[in-house]
Amino acid sequence: MSWKTELKILAALVTIFVVAYALPLGNPKIQQAIQEAFRLLQWYARNHTLACVVPALFIAGAIITFLSQASVMRYLGPKSNPVLAYAVASVSGCVLAVCSCSVLPMFAGIYQLGAGLGPASAFLYSGPAINVLAIFLSARVLGLSIGAGRVIGAVTFAVIIGLLMAALFRKAERTKIEAALQIPEPEKPPRHISKTALYLACMVLFLVFSDWFNPGNVVVKTSDGRLFNAVVIHETKDTVRFQLEQDLGPEKTGDKIMLSKDEIAEMQERKTWVLTVYHIRWYLAGLCGLAVVIMAWRWFERDEIREWMLNTWQFTKLLVPLLFGGVFVVGFVSVLLPEKQVANWVGDNSLRSNLVASVIGTFWYFATLTEIPITQALMKLGMHNGPVLALLLAGPALSLPNILVIRKVMGNLKTLVFIILVVVMSTIVGLFFGVFWG
Amino acid sequence: MKKLQILGPGCPKCKKLAEVTEATAKDLGIQYEIEKVTDISEIMKFGVMMTPALAVDGQVKVVGKVPSPDEIKKILD
Numbered sequence: 001m002s003w004k005t006e007l008k009i010l011a012a013l014v015t016i017f018v019v020a021y022a023l024p025l026g027n028p029k030i031q032q033a034i035q036e037a038f039r040l041l042q043w044y045a046r047n048h049t050l051a052c053v054v055p056a057l058f059i060a061g062a063i064i065t066f067l068s069q070a071s072v073m074r075y076l077g078p079k080s081n082p083v084l085a086y087a088v089a090s091v092s093g094c095v096l097a098v099c100s101c102s103v104l105p106m107f108a109g110i111y112q113l114g115a116g117l118g119p120a121s122a123f124l125y126s127g128p129a130i131n132v133l134a135i136f137l138s139a140r141v142l143g144l145s146i147g148a149g150r151v152i153g154a155v156t157f158a159v160i161i162g163l164l165m166a167a168l169f170r171k172a173e174r175t176k177i178e179a180a181l182q183i184p185e186p187e188k189p190p191r192h193i194s195k196t197a198l199y200l201a202c203m204v205l206f207l208v209f210s211d212w213f214n215p216g217n218v219v220v221k222t223s224d225g226r227l228f229n230a231v232v233i234h235e236t237k238d239t240v241r242f243q244l245e246q247d248l249g250p251e252k253t254g255d256k257i258m259l260s261k262d263e264i265a266e267m268q269e270r271k272t273w274v275l276t277v278y279h280i281r282w283y284l285a286g287l288c289g290l291a292v293v294i295m296a297w298r299w300f301e302r303d304e305i306r307e308w309m310l311n312t313w314q315f316t317k318l319l320v321p322l323l324f325g326g327v328f329v330v331g332f333v334s335v336l337l338p339e340k341q342v343a344n345w346v347g348d349n350s351l352r353s354n355l356v357a358s359v360i361g362t363f364w365y366f367a368t369l370t371e372i373p374i375t376q377a378l379m380k381l382g383m384h385n386g387p388v389l390a391l392l393l394a395g396p397a398l399s400l401p402n403i404l405v406i407r408k409v410m411g412n413l414k415t416l417v418f419i420i421l422v423v424v425m426s427t428i429v430g431l432f433f434g435v436f437w438g
Numbered sequence: 439m440k441k442l443q444i445l446g447p448g449c450p451k452c453k454k455l456a457e458v459t460e461a462t463a464k465d466l467g468i469q470y471e472i473e474k475v476t477d478i479s480e481i482m483k484f485g486v487m488m489t490p491a492l493a494v495d496g497q498v499k500v501v502g503k504v505p506s507p508d509e510i511k512k513i514l515d
Binding site: 106109 | 446447449450451454478479481482484485486487488489491498501502
């Protein structure tokens with residue numbers, strides 16, 4: 001029993017007590033907020049849990065169990081080829097940083113024992129943003145373009161920030177620690193790497209198919225005879241909300257309109273390959289799932305499977321409470337946030353909006369994965385796509401507690417420059433993204 | 439008296455490693471003291487890039503994973 005953990009439990013209990021004691025349940029705004037919190041939680045439970053979060057947890061567990069992290073870290077050691085080091089550092093977050101708590105020690109290690117400032121900065125910027133769960137959940141919840149923008153933006157700008165950091169401080173000596181680099185000899189892999197790769201690929205494909213979404217492209221015929229192309233955003237019992245794909249009277253392409261169901265005479269799905277895959281997605285996912293089971297049974301030792309399950313369970317315990325707790329709190333708070341204020345600060349794709357988003361992202365602490373429900377709520381309140389991406393890029397890379405640790409590792413000046421680079425780069429990426437995919 | 443140091447910033451895996459190590463040391467009945475090293479720059483002084491890690495009498499024995507109790511037994515013996 002340690003004082004610190006016990007005090008944390010006490011603080012949690014006191015918080016719950018204060019909230020339960022003081023919550024003004026009579027206030028209609030609060031009632032609405034409670035309802036929204038549960039509604040959002042249910043939406044995640046119904047739409048994102050079984051098809052996305054659960055398979056992704058198994059994949060994260062498999063990555064940690066079956067891929068040798070030591071062999072990746074080898075490329076970031078002191079004698080590594082610089083070009084290779086940048087490339088590996090910017091994408092290895094995918095394999096290494098499944099848990100965000102491992103990012104900081106690896107960053108410190110790459111900087112002080114290994115490849116140096118540039119690759120270490122690159123790793124720190126992209127690492128937390130490109131783990132499997134973050135990628136799939138962003139693409140699913142926030143939209144494919146934002147998910148893709150997040151991955152590409154994180155990787156590309158990681159390299160640029162790394163190179164800039166290395167160039168700016170090329171003369172500064174780092175205080176190299178006199179310690180022999182401890183990287184365990186990679187154990188002889190029990191099977192050929194291609195088998196492991198095929199195995200992981202099948203699992204990722206399972207996730208891709210099980211998570212395949214209906215793009216909702218439809219041709220709508222209204223009862224008064226108008227015909228137009230649109231995307232279904234939201235459908236309730238009596239109404240459908242569309243985003244127009246062509247001008248319709250006073251409404252322009254991209255505008256959102258609401259029609260009640262008796263106004264709609266006919267609604268037909270437009271045949272695209274995306275839709276075809278959507279209709280057979282469970283067969284495809286099932287096929288991949290079957291392949292995974294067969295491979296696991298034929299190729300893997302019982303011990304390995306047990307370790308895989310154990311690792312998956314560890315991630316589940318760590319991430320699921322954070323994600324769903326985060327979703328609940330975000331649902332509650334989003335009702336209380338003044339919509340006008342949000343729209344005022346980050347509602348357009350201006351320089352200021354993007355700057356505000358990346359500064360907030362830089363200092364605010366996002367617990368792993370909670371950045372996704374938070375940005376989702378902000379988008380609903382009118383946040384523009386550009387600032388959304390700026391927030392997603394700056395958010396997980398830095399936070400106030402992180403900054404304090406980084407300062408200890410590389411000193412005040414370098415930390416300050418890194419913070420400025422992250423803010424500036426995230427703002428620029430957000431701006432560009434907002435222009436093209438706003 | 440063996441000095442067991444658990445290196446890690448306090449992530450769940452580090453706690454797991456501390457638990458397993460302590461339990462194994464008790465099982466073996468050896469004299470030990472356990473220390474948790476959570477400061478990043480202290481961890482770096484061991485030359486470790488991947489946490490959690492286990493050092494016995496200042497020698498790093500395990501890096502980047504939580505080994506099974508059997509493996510820890512071999513290390514401690």
